[in-house]
Structures are given as structure tokens and as C-alpha cells.
Amino acid sequence: MSKRAAAPWILMTPFLAIFGVFFIYPVVRALTLSCEQTFGAGHSEFIGLANFRRLADDPLFWKALRNTTIFTLGSVLVQLPLALLLALLLETPGLRGRRIFRVLLFSPAMVGVAFAAVIFAVVFEKRTGVLNRVLHSMIGLDLDYAWLQDHVMGAMIVAALWMYTGFNMVFFSAALQNVRTDVVEAATIDGAGPWSRFVHVIVPAIRPVAGFVVLLSVIGSFQLFELPYLMLNTTAGPDNRGLTVVMYLYQAGFETGDLGYASAIGWMLTILLVAIAGVQRWLARAEGVHS
Amino acid sequence: MIALLNSPTRRTRRLLATILLAAACIVTLLPYVWLLCASLKSNSIFFDSLLLPGGDGPLGLNWSGITIDHYIRLFRDLDFGRSLVLSVFYSSVTSLLATLACAMAGYALARLRFRGKWLITTIVLGAVLIPAPLLLAPGYLLLYKLSLLDTMAAVILPAAAPAFGVYLFRQATISSVPPELIESARIDGAGDLKTFFVIALPLLRPMVGTFLMITFLGVWNNFITPQVVLQDPTKFPVAVSIAQLRGVYYQDYGLQMAGTLAAIFPLLALFAFLQREFIAGLTAGAVKA
Structure with missing residues (x-):
């Protein structure tokens, strides 16, 4: 091989070597593994599609999927409108202190989920927890409101609200900066009110970024694990109310020792997320053709 | 106006x-x-x-x-400082390796011609869609076979070649490394490797900074990988140590809070210095795409 022909491969090799061993091989192995039943790392047995049949009838898996979906819907429906509202406020013309607002609101995205879980575990304690005390004095919420026992997913949504609202706001705010001010001014001169400007000028302009933010939130939310796992002291909580898909995968693979079943759960998650990404792509493309 | x-x-x-x-x-x-x-x-x-x-x-x-007893116990009796140093080590080594590997590959895929380029690009773009939890079980088995379980390499290597990094650097190369510049370097007789390090890499500096930060943050905050692959508490990064602390000293709220603050403070301090670059880099890809 000449020097010229070899150079691209020299540049590609470090990535390809690590990627091949620690990504491609495990993905392929995940396929074969999902057709095996394993007992720890040492012993396994080929069982065909039995793992997937077992999954279909496994009430715990469905419960995990249901909990995770509730968390995802709650996160997207509460967090993203709030993030957009904050971004609109942040982009108010002539606003002072924009940078400091942006930095402070974004900062919780630096805090890892494991650390946030430890903080919020104490925040959500009933009777003594800071959240119930604040809500009790503000809106008279029952001090014994048992977030971690009875409303696990609600607690997760609140914690995620703190962690990711500012993160999503930053994307909306960057998109809003790209909305051409002359178009907004022209709409104003034509007599469009704030709501009409929002619906007819701003929403169409930020739609591509909004699609991306929704997709990112959905993908991230469906992988919820550390937050409930650590807040509920490495359990799924009473009556498995805090069980999520990835937590179930973790329990199957590393507490029960069935890496095959864990892989089958991993594939269900993968198929679900790829399908969601596909739908988003399709919607975005249909829209592109339309406009 | x-x-x-x-x-x-x-x-x-x-x-x-x-x-x-x-x-x-x-x-x-x-x-x-x-x-x-x-x-x-x-x-x-x-x-x-x-x-x-x-x-x-x-x-x-x-x-x-x-x-300040909680902090004294944390650092003197429980050796929490060790976890912090380890987290710095895991995060910096991984982010340096990943940034170099992804920048080289992303540049090659964007600007060089070679056989198999289309196939590799397709695989990399597809790999971005695979959620990390799918790799937990087969990844564990692989590390077991390679006798890498409970080693530092088990934390670093699997995170050192993220597909989305290659994607980001490919996009960055397309938008900020003009083909004419590469062509003229080639006419001047510079090899592809020299062209990458001398011409392309300086132009990719904003993405290098952003990606170093993203990877550093990701490794620092990753809980599930070290939790699965490490056994020995003296190798735990802070994310696992804090969970350990919570398990062992369940009633010791002050200690848990001191540990959490010590674990998140370095990242918040880093962010305070680099916030502008970080937020700009993070949003640039999404808004342009």
C-alpha cells in the first residue's frame, strides 16, 4: 500500500479498533446472547426465542415499561413547555443579565444523576424532607405526602425537572436566536399579537430544533435508571412502583445473573427507541415536503 | 429602534x-x-x-x-479523596483518548477518499441510535473473557470510541475545514497525517474543546458502567462511592450530603470557567442540523 492509501486507515485505526472490540462485537453478541439463558458469566444454554416469549408474558416487564412511559410522558409534557417558556423569557429583547440566567438555569445539567438521586432522596423524605416542608407552607400540602412510597414516578418527574429544564431551555434559546427579527417585526407591524406571532412565526421557525429536543428527551427518559434505583435504596420500591426498563435489565443481568434475559430486555428497549427515532424522522421529513 | x-x-x-x-x-x-x-x-x-x-x-x-465533621470523616476516615482523584483520572484519560480517536476518524470520513468509507459512515450513524444499556450484558461478558473485569481499563476502554463523537467531528470538519485548504496542503506535498494535525485539528479546536468537556462530564457522572464492572472499592469513581456511602451510612445524612457536594463541586467549578464554550458547542450542532 502506498503512503497515500495508508493514511486514511492510520487515522481510522484507533477508533475502529476500540469501536470494533467494545461496540460492534458486544452488539452482535447481544443478538446471540438474547437467545441464551445464562447463569452468571460462566454457563449458558441456547434456548431460541424463549426469552422474548417470556418477556411478552412477564408482568414485571410490562410494569417497568408502563412506569418508564409515565415518566417519559410526564417529563416531556411538563419539562419541555417550561423550557420553551424560559427560553422565550430569556430572549426578551434588551434583557439584562441574560448570561447569568442562562448559566444558573443550565447548571444542574452538570450534576450527575447518581448525585442528584442522593440529594433528592433526602429532599423527598416525608414529614422531614425539604420539599414537603416548602410545599406545606406554600400550598398546604400534606406533610406526610409519601413521594417515594406512593408517587415514585411523580418524584422522578420533579427531580428531572430540576436537572434538565435548563438543559432543554438552552437548545430552544439557541433556536430562537435564529428566528429572524425582521420577520417578527414585520408581523408586529402587520398587527399580529404576541400569541399570533408565537404560533405563526416562532413555532414554525423552531420546529426542527423542537423535534430534536423532544427526541433527545424521550430517548434519555426511557433510559431512566439511577434516579429511582438510588433514591429507593437499590430496590424498585414498594410494589415495584419505581421499576424502570433499564432497572429491570440490570436486575435480570446482574442481580439474578441471567445475561441472556437482560439482553432480550436490551433489544426491546433498542427496538422501541429506534422506532421512536424513525417516527420523528418521518414526521420531520413529511413536514419538510409540506412547507 | x-x-x-x-x-x-x-x-x-x-x-x-x-x-x-x-x-x-x-x-x-x-x-x-x-x-x-x-x-x-x-x-x-x-x-x-x-x-x-x-x-x-x-x-x-x-x-x-x-x-465540618462530615468533611473531616469523609476525607480522613473514608478516603473519599481517592475516589475524587480516580474520577479525575478516568474522566481525563477517557476524554483525551475519545477525542483523539473521534477527531481523526471524523476528519477521515469527511474529507478523505478510501474504500469502505460509505460502509463505515453508515455503521457509525446507525450506532448512534443504539442505547448504551443494550451493551451492558454482552460488554460484561466480553470484559470477563478478556480478564479485564475489576480493572481501570474496563471503565476507560469501552467509553473511548463513542460513535456520536465521530459523527460530531465529521459534521465539524464539513462545516469548518474547507476542502481547498486540504487540497493546497496536498499540492505542497504534505501527507494526510500531517495535514490533519497541522491544518485540520487547529480548525476543529472548538469541537475538540466541546467534546473533551462532554466526554469528561459523561465519564464523571456515569454510574452504571463502573457499578457493573468494578468490585474493588479502592477503584471506585465518586459516582459509585457516593452510592456506596448511601448504602453503608444510611442514616448519616450529613455525610452523604458532604460527599455529594464534594463530588459535584469540581464539575460546577469547571463549568463556571468554560460555560460559554460549553453551551455554544452543545447547541451549535443541534441548531444547524
């Missing part, structure tokens, strides 16, 4: 926006303030006050209830 900016309605809107944003900032900051106060309270009075315990001392506080 100036008149428009200062018209009464504009001023009212600005004031309203400032008030609402300030309120949102207070809510955002509350957990930090609360965390700091909680880490300084002795456990016997932990739940007596919302922030710091009130009393007759200076500033209206009960100073006998305020203590």
Missing part, C-alpha cells in the same frame, strides 16, 4: 421576564444552597431546620449545630 426598545410595554415585558427568570433561578439554586447547609449540620439536628439551624449565636445561628 431605540424608541421601540424603551417603550413602556417593552419595559414592562422586560421587567416581567426578569422577575420570572430570577424566580426560576432561585428555585434552581435552592437544592445547591440546601445541600451546602445540610453538609454542615450535625446529624442530631439535621431535620430541625430547613437550611442552617437558628439560635442565639452571631448571625442568628446555632453555631454548636454547625460543623
